[in-house]
């Protein structure tokens with residue numbers, strides 16, 4: 001009795017039967033060689049597919065295409081096998097025939113046969129190429145192949161290399177549709193060294209879908225920014241429809257591997273730009289204040305085991321922003337974030353790190369006054385042909401003036417509290433800041449924490465116990481806030497810092513964690529090349545000696561000339577800075593002068609420099625600045641100045657500034673920070689962001 005069909009079916013078949021389309025479909029005549037076919041139902045007698053499969057499994061190529069000599073050898077070996085098979089088949093056929101027939105056929109076999117038409121001679125060896133495939137999730141492979149290789153074969157090679165099945169492989173160029181199996185690499189213009197996107201078949205191409213969405217409904221989907229670090233195509237179901245795909249944000253989020261971007265209150269626009277580039281929304285956080293003014297931070301989503309980036313710039317209410325950043329870092333860390341990176345486009349307090357101190361506040365550099373300089377002192381780095389001493393910078397008069405002033409101050413101080421400036425330093429239980437060589441020496445010179453003139457003079461006379469003397473510019477109880485801020489960030493839990501154009505690049509040395517100091521120079525350089533007419537004849541000007549290195553770097557890379565404004569700030573009291581004199585070194589006459597600086601705060605520096613440059617004959621004055629802090633009345637000053645144009649980046653929010661200053665132009669840095677975050681997240685090198693040549 002024949003068994004019923006339903007009983008003979010496997011559960012899987014049964015399941016498939018149920019999900020099949022209505023019965024009407026089944027009545028249709030089955031196509032033999034077209035349409036979709038389940039792999040396990042492939043007909044064994046379909047020699048065309050069997051042949052293909054054998055080739056794919058073994059990684060051999062289409063025998064009709066030209067091969068390299070090595071491949072010919074392989075081909076021959078298998079050719080022999082096929083020939084042997086054919087011989088056996090011929091013998092079998094003949095054995096079944098009658099004797100006379102067999103003799104006739106033997107005679108026929110002996111007769112010289114008309115020469116078989118040989119297949120076209122193989123072309124001389126086609127040069128091998130190497131094609132790179134990359135799925136942007138770490139799977140990369142370099143595949144040696146021939147341009148004439150069919151895509152089907154190339155996929156087989158890729159599959160073998162990455163341990164997948166050929167039918168699982170999807171190849172495409174970025175932004176293009178997936179390659180078709182029957183075409184060749186050549187057909188797609190694939191040449192040596194080309195990189196192809198590697199995806200998985202049965203997965204929709206997110207870029208393609210995004211483009212389609214945009215085409216269909218440009219209002220709803222004006223531009224869909226797919227994050228550059230997301231794998232494309234996205235692993236959607238093959239049955240994903242446009243409707244289900246519409247919630248692209250969720251799809252992107254699902255794909256983002258543990259990355260969270262938190263924006264502080266300092267620069268929400270920049271946070272949004274960075275997030276747009278990354279393709280993720282900023283994390284939900286509640287940043288508020290108690291009525292007394294204390295900052296309150298609440299992270300409203302889980303950051304457990306996440307790679308967190310907190311974006312907070314140093315402009316505006318800098319102290320509030322700093323505290324907010326510290327609290328946010330700490331909140332993320334205590335909420336079990338895997339890694340917390342503070343992204344500070346403008347690093348606050350970095351201008352206050354002028355003198356290298358150790359963490360306990362002691363000078364790392366030895367005091368220059370430990371040696372007593374004379375007119376004949378040898379300079380520290382003598383050069384051949386140079387005089388042994390260049391003497392005092394301001395001559396004897398300068399020295400006499402300073403001495404007279406110092407004596408006057410000393411006597412004043414003694415009159416008030418009976419101590420010298422050195423004695424004012426409180427040394428005692430709570431006052432000892434350091435146990436470094438310098439500090440122990442200085443402490444030793446001040447017995448009982450209070451020295452007097454006699455002691456000081458006695459100890460300074462002894463070469464064994466030198467007196468601690470501050471270096472010029474060192475103000476003992478002016479906090480070294482740069483060091484403090486570095487420590488605060490580290491203590492709060494920051495694992496990494498990303499910033500741009502640090503005022504003092506050596507400031508990185510104050511951190512025990514990695515600091516990536518990006519450059520704004522490529523942006524400034526590009527602006528010069530694109531927007532300054534006949535820029536090669538313009539001249540780069542540094543408004544002070546401190547910025548000379550920054551400015552010369554740009555001048556050198558663009559092959560432009562360089563001038564320097566020498567700014568003398570004497571006396572050194574901050575309130576007297578308006579009295580600083582400026583002197584131009586270089587010729588700016590009838591040329592466009594381009595001032596380059598790291599930041600403009602009050603804009604006093606650039607406006608005064610512009611005045612000088614115009615006085616010296618510059619035809620136009622541009623100021624190109626990385627950080628446009630522009631606090632106080634800086635905008636009014638710029639508007640009234642000789643500056644023709646001020647170009648800044650948006651490391652600090654510029655919306656309000658731009659509204660008030662027609663001379664202001666703003667360059668976008670969001671993309672640079674987004675790329676830095678992407679690279680840091682993936683552990684890729686970010687040195688490419690440092691290059692500016």
Ligand SMILES: O=P(O)(O)OC[C@H]1O[C@@H](O)[C@H](O)[C@@H]1O
Nearest residue numbers: 597599600601602603604605
């Ligand atoms: O003159 P403002 O704009 O206040 O200050 C900017 C100057 O102060 C320096 O630290 C900067 O490098 C720049 O030269």
